[in-house]
Amino acid sequence: MPQEPATQTTAETAEADLAAEGLKPDDGRYSAFAPLRQPIFRAVWIASLASNFGGLVQMVGAAWLMTSLSNSPDMVALVQASTALPVMLFSLAAGAIADNYDRRRILLTAQGFMLAVSIMLAVFAWHGLLSPWLLLTFTFLLGCGNALNNPAWQSSVGDMVPRPEVPAAVTLNSVAFNIARSVGPAIGGAIVAAFGAVAAFVVNAFSYIGLIVVLARWQPPRVERVLPRETFLLAMGAGLRYVAMSPNIRAVILRAFLFGFGGIVGLALMPLVARDLVRGGPLTYGILLGAFGAGAVAGAFVSARLRRRFSTETLVRLTFLTYAAAALVVGLSPTMWLTMPALAAGGACWVLALSTFNSTVQLSAPRWVVGRALALYQMAAFGGMAAGSWAWGWFTLHSGPAGGLIAAAVALVFGAAVGLRYQLPPLEALNLDPLGRWRKPEVAVDIEPRSGPVFVTIEWRIRQEDVVEFLKAMEERRRIRRRDGARHWSLLRDLTDAELWIERYDSPTWVEYVRQAQRVTQADAEIGDRVRDLHIGPEPPVVHRMVERQTGALPRELLRATRQAQASP
Incomplete structure (x- = not known):
């Protein structure tokens, strides 16, 4: 089965340890430096600090080299733009990749890619083969590596430290960058002045090695993926x-x-x-x-x-x-x-x-x-x-x-x-x-993951005096359902039975319905509990799950079930 990073790794254990010690987020000992107590975060933080230095040294070298390759101020300005543009273009795609694949492997891929590009840039510069547009191509590729790296890196913070320490960890990452920004450009200028732009590119290439080694040694616990990737x-x-x-x-x-x-x-x-x-x-x-x-x-x-x-x-x-x-x-x-x-x-x-x-x-x-x-x-x-x-x-x-x-x-x-x-x-x-209350229902018909659309109805019985509160709760429930992937959500009231309300929505396929149902979180439980407290009918409420069927050509699973029934003695 495909594997993915655990949603709660060392962070969960550390959070439990802190709770056992009586520490809270507002405790004086729970300081801005608390994340550095986590060995993996500390190692990654130090390695990323070195990498930030290398990146800023590289930018100084690229900008200075462009002044000798072109007299156009626009070309010099494009050095910065070519690095930032991929972040705008590819961040959402990189975020989708980070959420669906092993974040550690994504980080290693991004860092390895940027190392290879930096080495090629240094080689081309050493042999005098760079033109203005070729230099911009290299800086754009480095920006692409950053665009792939950033969502996986930022979302991995929650896998390295307890959730209450996330703000401090994010701030420490900002510290690392700003420490590098305070002295990195000056160091880069000195390197370029003494040894040329090629030396700046070589320094940047070496700066990736430490982070790659740290990430390669990190072995977060892995859990089995229950559903196929989106x-x-x-x-x-x-x-x-x-x-x-x-x-x-x-x-x-x-x-x-x-x-x-x-x-x-x-x-x-x-x-x-x-x-x-x-x-x-x-x-x-x-x-x-x-x-x-x-x-x-x-x-x-x-x-x-x-x-x-x-x-x-x-x-x-x-x-x-x-x-x-x-x-x-x-x-x-x-x-x-x-x-x-x-x-x-x-x-x-x-x-x-x-x-x-x-x-x-x-x-x-x-x-x-x-x-x-x-x-x-x-x-x-x-x-x-x-x-x-x-x-x-x-x-x-x-x-x-x-x-x-x-x-x-x-x-x-x-x-x-x-x-x-x-x-x-x-x-x-x-x-x-995840809330974890939902259980996959037993089905009486043959259904495949791609079967659909799947329609769901839930019957609620509500007293007249509770209707206003029920409608307020269902408005929030509607937002949660749609947020997690439900389509065409609606709330219906029976014309012949004033207490009967029908919640209705659909999902494009069976696997998407299962995925949506499993996305409800512990924080969402309050709304569901509030609606159930207002319900006066059978407990749990009556739920109907139905798959749409066409009246023309028979679906493949229905044909298979029919043949099996005919073949039975």
Whole structure:
């Protein structure tokens, strides 16, 4: 039988150990560094830190090499765009792959692919065979590797640490990247200056080896897959449907887009801030970039304390407003000594907001769909950043860097105000394990996994005085059914029996019906229990499962059953 990663691995054991020790998410000992107690997370974190350094060194080398291959500023800018574009194009597909296959193998495949591309890039550069478009092809391929890697990597965090530690683990991953971003470009510049771009490509190639070794040694428990994998298009559709029918995740995606749209101004306009507002040069730009990265690291270190003090929505609003104030200060400041602390504050807000969004998505999606949910969140955040980069560049063209920063500050204030209508849920670990109450029914007819469509009706008997409460509960039940894959859900009332209500929906095939029924989580049980408490009929309610049959040509399974009956003595 096909195998897949266990939904609860060492994380489940560690969570039980913490509970036995009396530790809770708000316990002082349950700190921002708690995930590093997990050996696999600690090893992967250290290896990914080295890989982040290599990636940033590679980007410096590629950008510098492009300046010698082409005089066009557009070609230089395309180095960054060619790396980010695959994330926008392929994230959802990569999320579907991450949810349907062994995430560890996906990570190894992605890292091995990027290692091979990096080696080829170094070889081509060493022999002087690179043209501008060939260099962009290599950077695009590296971006494709990142697009495949990211959903599997982010969704694997929940397999490495207990669910209450997911926010801290996500923040530590942000720390790793921002530590690398604080010093990586400077190191990359020194390497390129001393040894050339080829050396930067070689360093990046070596940086993948440690992470590949760690992932190869990781042996998470494996469980047998009960149902066949979803087809590729069905898996992407299921991810889109789940997010569309999940208000918590929709709110995160909207706010992530708005924060990316406004927040990217700090990075997008930083070269112009260094050159035009504080009258500096390349060294000034590096110092400002380091200030932003140092602020991000500091923000990560205080994140656990802030999450204990503020609700998720309050914390996110504060990041929007603080970043807006920082953008105003940077836009109006003529001196480095005022600009640097403002950028540091912006960096802290950057990591606090994005790690909170990421954690909320992970804690709001069950394991079967978490890769796709994270992919859609990532597409929204990157889409906001891309749109914001263009918008603030347009404002800067017409009103200078100060005008672009002030416009972004206004957009960030708007993003905070949107929270009045679309609030983020509390950052808590909902129990999203499968409910496990559903049992595959005994069937009296021969049915195959692809047989269908399958129609389901459930008979509820409800007192007249309970109708209003019943309808409210069924509205939530409708959302859960449709979110998990049910089609054409409807609620019918018998005209001759006022107490009789019929819940009706269908699935395209028998296997899709089984899949949908098994997706109900422990957190969904409250709605089902509420409806059953209102039910006054037989317990459990009468359920009819029916498969549609055509009146023309007989289905193959019916023909087979008929022949078997005729062959019987």
